[in-house]
Each structure stands twice: as structure tokens, then as C-alpha cells.
Amino acid sequence: MADEHREIAAVQALHRIDPETGAVIPPVHLSSTYGRGSDNELLGSIDYRRPHGPTEQHAADVIARLEGAAETRLFSSGMAAIAAVFETVPTGGHVVAQTEMYYGAKALLNRLAAKQRLSASFVEPGNLEALRNSVRPGETDLVWVETPANPGWKIVDIAPTADIAHAAGAPLAIDSTCAPPCTTRPLELDADIVMHSATKYLNGHSDVLAGVLSTREITPRWAEIGEIHNKTGALAGGMESWLLMRGLRTLFIRFERQSANALAVAEAMQTHPAVESVLYPGLPSHTGHEIAARQMTNGFGGMLSLRLKGGYEAARKLAAGTKIFIQATSLGGVESLIEHRKPIEGPDSPTPDDLVRLSCGIEPAESLIEDLRQALA
Structure with a gap:
């Protein structure tokens, strides 16, 4: 079809x-x-x-x-x-x-x-x-x-x-x-x-x-x-x-906006001095980008993760310091969420201490980027 x-x-x-x-x-x-x-x-x-x-x-x-x-x-x-x-x-x-x-x-x-x-x-x-x-x-x-x-x-x-x-x-x-x-x-x-x-x-x-x-x-x-x-x-x-x-009924249009927002955030965070790496399959630098581009035919989604140079404490502060991103567990909603993932999963989790997970919603991308920048500052 x-x-x-x-x-x-x-x-x-x-x-x-x-x-x-x-x-x-x-x-x-x-x-x-x-x-x-x-x-x-x-x-x-x-x-x-x-x-x-x-x-x-x-x-x-x-x-x-x-x-x-x-x-x-x-x-x-x-x-x-x-x-x-x-x-x-x-x-x-x-x-x-x-x-x-x-x-x-x-x-x-x-x-x-x-x-x-x-x-x-x-x-x-x-x-x-x-x-x-x-x-x-x-x-x-x-x-x-x-x-x-x-x-x-x-x-x-x-x-x-x-x-x-x-x-x-x-x-x-x-x-x-x-x-x-x-x-x-x-x-x-x-x-x-x-x-x-x-x-x-x-x-x-x-x-x-x-x-x-x-x-x-x-x-x-x-x-x-x-x-x-x-x-x-x-x-x-x-x-x-x-x-x-x-x-x-709004899945297609929501996902399109969330994917566009996540890509904009990922590209902006790639050059931020506090960020060690950006994990997002929509970036050409991502190891799975070529496969993702073949399988994900209408956007790469609103989910990305940031790994921070400051480690666990920097990740905690970023998740707690945003004003538009809401610190909460879940993903895929119209509202943008942020989460320091390791303490959620527990001490046995293989997730790195410095990883912050983002779920981009449908707010203006520029506002999401500025929110992360002010929190990282």
C-alpha cells in the first residue's frame, strides 16, 4: 500500500x-x-x-x-x-x-x-x-x-x-x-x-x-x-x-515534525563544547545511518541522546535545568521530554552515566535548541 x-x-x-x-x-x-x-x-x-x-x-x-x-x-x-x-x-x-x-x-x-x-x-x-x-x-x-x-x-x-x-x-x-x-x-x-x-x-x-x-x-x-x-x-x-x-489520526504529521525537530537539535548539539557525542540515526555520522535511511522512510524520529563531557553530574544538571523540555520518563508525545537515563534504569544498566535521553515534541525547534543551550551553560 x-x-x-x-x-x-x-x-x-x-x-x-x-x-x-x-x-x-x-x-x-x-x-x-x-x-x-x-x-x-x-x-x-x-x-x-x-x-x-x-x-x-x-x-x-x-x-x-x-x-x-x-x-x-x-x-x-x-x-x-x-x-x-x-x-x-x-x-x-x-x-x-x-x-x-x-x-x-x-x-x-x-x-x-x-x-x-x-x-x-x-x-x-x-x-x-x-x-x-x-x-x-x-x-x-x-x-x-x-x-x-x-x-x-x-x-x-x-x-x-x-x-x-x-x-x-x-x-x-x-x-x-x-x-x-x-x-x-x-x-x-x-x-x-x-x-x-x-x-x-x-x-x-x-x-x-x-x-x-x-x-x-x-x-x-x-x-x-x-x-x-x-x-x-x-x-x-x-x-x-x-x-x-x-x-x-495525526501520527504522520506529528512524526514528521518530531523528526525535523530532533534532527535540528542533533545538528546544533554536535558542535556544543559540553557535548561529547550526539546519538541520532538521522545524522550522517551515525554508524547506522545508511541502514536507517533505508528502513526509516519518512523521518528518523524524535529520539536522540547526548553524552556529556562532564559525566554523571553534568547529565543530572542538564536534565534538571531545562525550562521547555520536561524532566519525565516516556517518549513520543507532542511535548518534549528529557531524562538522565542511568538512574532510571538502575545500577546494573549498561547505559553510560553521562547519557541524557531526549524526546523531541512539536514545539519550535529553535526554542528547544536554546533551552538546551541555557541549561548546558
């Missing part, structure tokens, strides 16, 4: 006009249960809100169209979606993941490994040779990848990664939270499952907690994910789904 058609599908929420009222904005359905007729037949297509009601299904259908997915499911959070994928790994199964990835997902994987529920190997993001050496044909049950990898924003080449996973008999799951389907569609690059923390770019307004899984094709594993989704009740609510769908 052409990108302009995807954008129309998002903006118009699949052009589903309410048949009873003619409302252009989709209604929100909050009912937890649905009626039956005199012969116990359903009056509609749904009998109970678990696993999904009409609003949840509508939002899932919009995302499936954007991803080019066979099916999409909404979860109560990104971690609930991640946990559902990990739950499909058989007891004693082997998972290959990244040394640099969302710390919550890595912590869950390590917890499962410590309980001998599964075994896990970790490779540097984008190191195809290390991945090839880590997968175990016939034993590896899942390859889990995040690109761009939080918080250093290393890039993974999805298509050859999928080839390596599939050669070992394992599906490839991609955490694409920081590269939403307006810019990257992993399923078209032969990934099997794509996950988003829908709290971030898909919603874009920092008022929803939700997660998303989409699949390239309906497989026994996907059927198991559906069963886990239903049986655990880790479901997005009707209002959350409606707010998510509201946010999806």
Missing part, C-alpha cells in the same frame, strides 16, 4: 462513518457485555468485551492497515504485549535478544532466565555475525530485536536479521516503538511479529497506556498469543482504545 493511502487510512480511521448517526468521529463503546435475542443468538458480532470490544477492534484494524499486518491485538501496556510473546517460548526454550534494548523487556527476560523458565543470549544491536553465532538451529525459539535500540539508538538491519532467525527455525519479533509504521514497517522486511508500546508515538499525547502486537501471518504461535491475550485479560480498555485511535 502506498504511504499516502496509509496516511489517509490513519487520518480517517479507515473511513468508518457511524451508520446510525453519520458521525465522522468514531464513537467509543464502553459496554462490557452485549445482548442476545430470544433464541440466544448474538444481536451483533460480540458477546463480551474480553478479548476485544468494537472500539478496541477498530483501533486494532487501523494499526493492522498501517503495518500491513494479517491481524493486530491491543494490550493493556507495552510490557503486557512483550510478556505475551515471551510466554509463547516453551519451557527451556532459547531466546536471543540485544545487550541494548528497553530495560523493562530485558529485565523480564532475565527474570525468566533466572527462574530457568527459558535461556537467553544477548548480542550487540546490529551485529549480524554475533547473532549468527548465537542462534542455535532447532533450539532457538525466538529472536527479539529493538530498532532503533533504546537509549543509544543503534540500528538493526531487519531483513538480514530475519534471514538469520528463520534459518535457525525461529521467528523474528521487532520492538518498533521508536519507529512507528509511518516510517518503518518491519513485517514488510520479513519480521514475523511487531510490537509497539502504543503509549508512545502511536498515541502521541501521553494520556494512554497500551501495547500492540501485529503479525505478518496467522500462525500457531499467533493463535497462542491470542489465547494468552484472552486468558490473562491484559486488554486495552474502550476509552484507552478510543484515545489511541484519536492519536493515530
Whole structure:
């Protein structure tokens, strides 16, 4: 599907006009249960809100169209979606993941490994040779990848990664939270499952907690994910789904502005005397820029990180000293956020002490740059 058609599908929420009222904005359905007729037949297509009601299904259908997915499911959070994928790994199964990835997902994987529920190997993001050496044909049950990898924003080449996973008999799951389907569609690059923390770019307004899984094709594993989704009740609510769908309508234009702002901030910070390095895949100097330019077709996103010459204390002061950037955890919203990442992830985190993570919103780029300069001064 052409990108302009995807954008129309998002903006118009699949052009589903309410048949009873003619409302252009989709209604929100909050009912937890649905009626039956005199012969116990359903009056509609749904009998109970678990696993999904009409609003949840509508939002899932919009995302499936954007991803080019066979099916999409909404979860109560990104971690609930991640946990559902990990739950499909058989007891004693082997998972290959990244040394640099969302710390919550890595912590869950390590917890499962410590309980001998599964075994896990970790490779540097984008190191195809290390991945090839880590997968175990016939034993590896899942390859889990995040690109761009939080918080250093290393890039993974999805298509050859999928080839390596599939050669070992394992599906490839991609955490694409920081590269939403307006810019990257992993399923078209032969990934099997794509996950988003829908709290971030898909919603874009920092008022929803939700997660998303989409699949390239309906497989026994996907059927198991559906069963886990239903049986655990880790479901997005009707209002959350409606707010998510509201946010999806502006995804393309928000992401374009956030990407432009992040690139402007990255270029400005490259020459600042207090900054050791700028980590942003949109910069030609970034080691993964060439791959990112091929995979991220409509912008490199609003996420970048700064490493400061003054170390931990300089990073702390910068995060606390901005006036426009808000010091808070999360990303992808219309408001710009800043965070000294190491103390958030904890002492065992591999994140450098001097790293500050920025999520650029849609404020004027010049104001964001000046805010960082005054804080660094």
C-alpha cells in the first residue's frame, strides 16, 4: 500500500462513518457485555468485551492497515504485549535478544532466565555475525530485536536479521516503538511479529497506556498469543482504545515534525563544547545511518541522546535545568521530554552515566535548541 493511502487510512480511521448517526468521529463503546435475542443468538458480532470490544477492534484494524499486518491485538501496556510473546517460548526454550534494548523487556527476560523458565543470549544491536553465532538451529525459539535500540539508538538491519532467525527455525519479533509504521514497517522486511508500546508515538499525547502486537501471518504461535491475550485479560480498555485511535489520526504529521525537530537539535548539539557525542540515526555520522535511511522512510524520529563531557553530574544538571523540555520518563508525545537515563534504569544498566535521553515534541525547534543551550551553560 502506498504511504499516502496509509496516511489517509490513519487520518480517517479507515473511513468508518457511524451508520446510525453519520458521525465522522468514531464513537467509543464502553459496554462490557452485549445482548442476545430470544433464541440466544448474538444481536451483533460480540458477546463480551474480553478479548476485544468494537472500539478496541477498530483501533486494532487501523494499526493492522498501517503495518500491513494479517491481524493486530491491543494490550493493556507495552510490557503486557512483550510478556505475551515471551510466554509463547516453551519451557527451556532459547531466546536471543540485544545487550541494548528497553530495560523493562530485558529485565523480564532475565527474570525468566533466572527462574530457568527459558535461556537467553544477548548480542550487540546490529551485529549480524554475533547473532549468527548465537542462534542455535532447532533450539532457538525466538529472536527479539529493538530498532532503533533504546537509549543509544543503534540500528538493526531487519531483513538480514530475519534471514538469520528463520534459518535457525525461529521467528523474528521487532520492538518498533521508536519507529512507528509511518516510517518503518518491519513485517514488510520479513519480521514475523511487531510490537509497539502504543503509549508512545502511536498515541502521541501521553494520556494512554497500551501495547500492540501485529503479525505478518496467522500462525500457531499467533493463535497462542491470542489465547494468552484472552486468558490473562491484559486488554486495552474502550476509552484507552478510543484515545489511541484519536492519536493515530495525526501520527504522520506529528512524526514528521518530531523528526525535523530532533534532527535540528542533533545538528546544533554536535558542535556544543559540553557535548561529547550526539546519538541520532538521522545524522550522517551515525554508524547506522545508511541502514536507517533505508528502513526509516519518512523521518528518523524524535529520539536522540547526548553524552556529556562532564559525566554523571553534568547529565543530572542538564536534565534538571531545562525550562521547555520536561524532566519525565516516556517518549513520543507532542511535548518534549528529557531524562538522565542511568538512574532510571538502575545500577546494573549498561547505559553510560553521562547519557541524557531526549524526546523531541512539536514545539519550535529553535526554542528547544536554546533551552538546551541555557541549561548546558
